[in-house]
Amino acid sequence: MSFAEDIRVIFERDPAAANLLEVLLTYPGLHALLLHRLAHAMHRRGVPVVPRLISHLSRWVTGIEIHPGATIGRRFFIDHGMGVVIGETSEIGDDVTLYQGVTLGGTGKEKGKRHPTLGNDVMVGVGAKVLGAVTIGDHARVGAGAVVLSDVPPHATAVGVPAKVVVFREPDGSSRRVEHLPDPELDMISALHRRIEELTDRVGLLERLLREQGSGERVSDGTSPTDNRSSIGPARVGRTLREDR
Numbered sequence: 001m002s003f004a005e006d007i008r009v010i011f012e013r014d015p016a017a018a019n020l021l022e023v024l025l026t027y028p029g030l031h032a033l034l035l036h037r038l039a040h041a042m043h044r045r046g047v048p049v050v051p052r053l054i055s056h057l058s059r060w061v062t063g064i065e066i067h068p069g070a071t072i073g074r075r076f077f078i079d080h081g082m083g084v085v086i087g088e089t090s091e092i093g094d095d096v097t098l099y100q101g102v103t104l105g106g107t108g109k110e111k112g113k114r115h116p117t118l119g120n121d122v123m124v125g126v127g128a129k130v131l132g133a134v135t136i137g138d139h140a141r142v143g144a145g146a147v148v149l150s151d152v153p154p155h156a157t158a159v160g161v162p163a164k165v166v167v168f169r170e171p172d173g174s175s176r177r178v179e180h181l182p183d184p185e186l187d188m189i190s191a192l193h194r195r196i197e198e199l200t201d202r203v204g205l206l207e208r209l210l211r212e213q214g215s216g217e218r219v220s221d222g223t224s225p226t227d228n229r230s231s232i233g234p235a236r237v238g239r240t241l242r243e244d245r
């Protein structure tokens with residue numbers, strides 16, 4: 001765990017990082033991490049109150065709240081940072097990236113270990129909430145805005161509310177789609193399409209009946225079948241349509 005590493009990951013993961021001075025002065029994720037290391041070390045030694053005060057000061061300055069009890073691995077990067085909350089019993093592996101608005105929180109129902117465990121090389125997208133003592137496997141990704149309430153296996157991508165695994169990435173870099181998300185708009189369009197087809201069939205049937213009726217009841221004075229449509233019995237049409245369903 002070194003300061004140089006902390007700086008290097010910022011340049012690796014944030015294309016906007018321009019120079020060292022800017023990174024040192026303007027990256028709240030870096031400031032929050034350094035203050036957390038201090039608070040965590042004191043927390044482990046049983047120092048009362050001060051670790052929480054440091055965490056509180058850090059939140060005030062950076063907008064990032066990390067409980068002193070949280071365990072964080074190497075090369076951790078919080079991009080932007082505002083609104084990030086990391087609960088007391090969270091465990092974070094190496095090479096993890098969090099974006100702004102991420103919560104690693106409890107569900108409010110558990111005691112003891114009640115916050116998430118993130119493996120190595122995990123990415124949690126902007127605004128995502130990971131709740132409870134769930135495990136996010138190594139190399140997994142949590143999509144922006146997701147709410148994760150159950151474990152996410154290694155190499156998986158979980159998105160949505162509640163989050164579902166939609167993709168697995170193989171070690172060779174290829175990916176395997178495992179689930180398609182519900183799409184209410186597509187479902188509605190498909191239902192309308194089916195209904196139009198059904199109505200088109202029924203109109204076709206009606207036209208056929210009209211033609212048959214017209215030719216069968218052609219009157220002797222030579223008037224055209226269409227002139228005689230009024231003679232078609234509605235009961236017969238209705239009966240035929242019902243039989244056709």
Ligand SMILES: CC(C)(COP(=O)(O)OP(=O)(O)OC[C@H]1O[C@@H](n2cnc3c(N)ncnc32)[C@H](O)[C@@H]1OP(=O)(O)O)[C@@H](O)C(=O)NCCC(=O)NCCS
Nearest residue numbers: 099124125126141142143144145146157159160166167181
């Ligand atoms: C989830 C994410 C990491 C992409 O992971 P991936 O494994 O490459 O997955 P894909 O891009 O192949 O997406 C898989 C499916 O999930 C959907 N999906 C992706 N991200 C999603 C999200 N956040 N919410 C809901 N659905 C999402 C995609 O539309 C796709 O569905 P489709 O095939 O029906 O269109 C990415 O979309 C994401 O959310 N990144 C967060 C980045 C971020 O927070 N940036 C902040 C910068 S300030």
